[in-house]
Amino acid sequence: MEKNLFRRIPKVDVLLETKQCKEMIDQYGYQIVIESIREELEQIRAQILNGKSEEEVLLLIDHILSSIENKAKEKEQFHIRKVFNGTGTILHTNLGRAPLSVTHMEKITEIASGYSNLEFELEKGERGERYSHFEKLLCKITGAQAAMAVNNNAAAVMLVLNTMAKGGEAIVSRGELVEVGGKFRIPDVMEQSGTILREVGTTNKTHLFDYENAITEETKVLMKVHTSNYRIFGFTNSVSMKELGSLKEKYELPIIEDLGSGVLLDLEKYGLAHEPTVQESIQNGADIVCFSGDKLLGGPQAGIIVGKKKYIDQMKKNQLTRALRIDKFTACALEAVLREYLSEENAIKNIPVLEMITRPLEQVQEAAEELCYRLTREEFPAVICTQKCMSQIGGGSLPMEQIESMAVSIQPHFISTELFAKRLRTLPIPVIGRVMDEKFLLDMRTFDRTGIAYFVEMLKIDRIFKVDR
Ligand SMILES: *Cc1c(COP(=O)(O)O)cnc(C)c1O
Numbered sequence: 001m002e003k004n005l006f007r008r009i010p011k012v013d014v015l016l017e018t019k020q021c022k023e024m025i026d027q028y029g030y031q032i033v034i035e036s037i038r039e040e041l042e043q044i045r046a047q048i049l050n051g052k053s054e055e056e057v058l059l060l061i062d063h064i065l066s067s068i069e070n071k072a073k074e075k076e077q078f079h080i081r082k083v084f085n086g087t088g089t090i091l092h093t094n095l096g097r098a099p100l101s102v103t104h105m106e107k108i109t110e111i112a113s114g115y116s117n118l119e120f121e122l123e124k125g126e127r128g129e130r131y132s133h134f135e136k137l138l139c140k141i142t143g144a145q146a147a148m149a150v151n152n153n154a155a156a157v158m159l160v161l162n163t164m165a166k167g168g169e170a171i172v173s174r175g176e177l178v179e180v181g182g183k184f185r186i187p188d189v190m191e192q193s194g195t196i197l198r199e200v201g202t203t204n205k206t207h208l209f210d211y212e213n214a215i216t217e218e219t220k221v222l223m224k225v226h227t228s229n230y231r232i233f234g235f236t237n238s239v240s241m242k243e244l245g246s247l248k249e250k251y252e253l254p255i256i257e258d259l260g261s262g263v264l265l266d267l268e269k270y271g272l273a274h275e276p277t278v279q280e281s282i283q284n285g286a287d288i289v290c291f292s293g294d295k296l297l298g299g300p301q302a303g304i305i306v307g308k309k310k311y312i313d314q315m316k317k318n319q320l321t322r323a324l325r326i327d328k329f330t331a332c333a334l335e336a337v338l339r340e341y342l343s344e345e346n347a348i349k350n351i352p353v354l355e356m357i358t359r360p361l362e363q364v365q366e367a368a369e370e371l372c373y374r375l376t377r378e379e380f381p382a383v384i385c386t387q388k389c390m391s392q393i394g395g396g397s398l399p400m401e402q403i404e405s406m407a408v409s410i411q412p413h414f415i416s417t418e419l420f421a422k423r424l425r426t427l428p429i430p431v432i433g434r435v436m437d438e439k440f441l442l443d444m445r446t447f448d449r450t451g452i453a454y455f456v457e458m459l460k461i462d463r464i465f466k467v468d469r
């Protein structure tokens with residue numbers, strides 16, 4: 001019986017001779033089609049060995065050509081893909097954190113698709129610095145003397161410590177020994193950078209005298225880490241940058257701060273909790289501040305370092321910098337995004353992350369109503385309505401902050417919400433939402449408006465609501 005079934009599987013040569021396969025070869029090329037055929041045949045054989053019933057196996061064989069075509073289609077597709085983000089998490093690390101604007105990308109395309117003056121001083125005709133394109137901008141915006149950037153903020157912390165405290169001690173409060181996403185742990189990074197961590201204070205309380213008592217000949221820097229991804233409440237005390245600054249003169253020690261998110265404007269104005277800005281940190285006496293390029297700053301992945309020129313110069317010369325350096329995409333993107341900060345109005349309008357955070361609820365509501373209306377009109381087999389929800393910043397920034405938002409809620413009649421969500425994830429442009437209380441939610445604050453028409457069309461043609469065969 002099993003043997004019989006094996007015999008029913010079409011041979012490769014026979015399949016290759018079918019009209020459909022010939023068409024597929026024209027479209028996808030021979031290599032992709034032959035691989036798809038072999039994989040499909042292999043799968044059917046495995047199903048037989050696993051004891052699938054005759055009926056089920058024959059059904060698979062009936063559909064063999066369309067299964068092969070699906071495989072070919074998938075192979076032809078890029079693995080990395082655009083997705084529509086309906087999760088409501090603005091800085092979603094798994095979905096690429098900060099999106100860049102099309103206008104900024106046009107500039108990047110122009111620069112990266114040809115040659116540029118990345119490290120070339122046009123006037124002098126000499127070798128230049130890749131930081132030159134955004135260093136002055138950063139200084140102007142933050143009030144720092146000098147600036148540079150490396151691959152990401154984890155790299156920045158490593159470089160700062162390696163340059164300023166290698167072989168010596170860095171004093172950090174126990175309340176600031178954080179782990180951020182992706183297993184980045186401050187104590188581990190310090191060790192990697194060749195710095196000895198000198199913990200002071202307790203989890204909830206650290207005082208100025210804790211730092212002062214820990215200072216010895218071995219101390220190289222005082223370090224503050226912004227606890228960007230969690231908050232402690234109640235009986236707490238931490239030492240501010242200003243207070244720490246009072247030790248600087250007396251002991252001649254530099255203070256460095258890892259700010260995590262690179263906030264360059266006052267978010268309180270837009271109804272969010274106060275998040276310390278880079279400007280404040282510099283003003284309050286930090287000698288070196290580092291932060292991410294793709295968190296609240298809304299730019300490319302980068303670790304930006306600003307502060308005293310004498311330290312930045314040392315970092316530029318550090319061998320590690322060569323290993324951590326940014327490429328032309330990043331240099332160009334940083335210039336494009338930072339230019340927007342010269343006017344707060346432009347920043348809010350033209351940097352997608354800031355635009356999403358500050359977008360008025362009415363606008364989000366409108367988008368939700370439009371999508372809901374268009375879905376309802378199609379009479380899909382589902383309960384569809386708009387629903388209030390909360391967006392979050394994400395990316396380990398402002399953990400307590402939630403922004404009022406509006407979602408479209410879809411609850412299919414005949415299939416589970418999980419299956420529905422899964423089918424949406426496998427669309428040519430995947431749609432990622434949130435499943436809550438058996439409902440599939442698309443938060444319209446992060447869902448790109450250009451996705452509305454696409455989404456409605458996909459629900460129509462892909463039989464997404466159908467019960468499995
Ligand atoms: C996010 C974060 C980092 C790591 O930044 P990446 O750019 O993701 O490498 C380091 N320190 C703090 C405090 C952070 O919040």
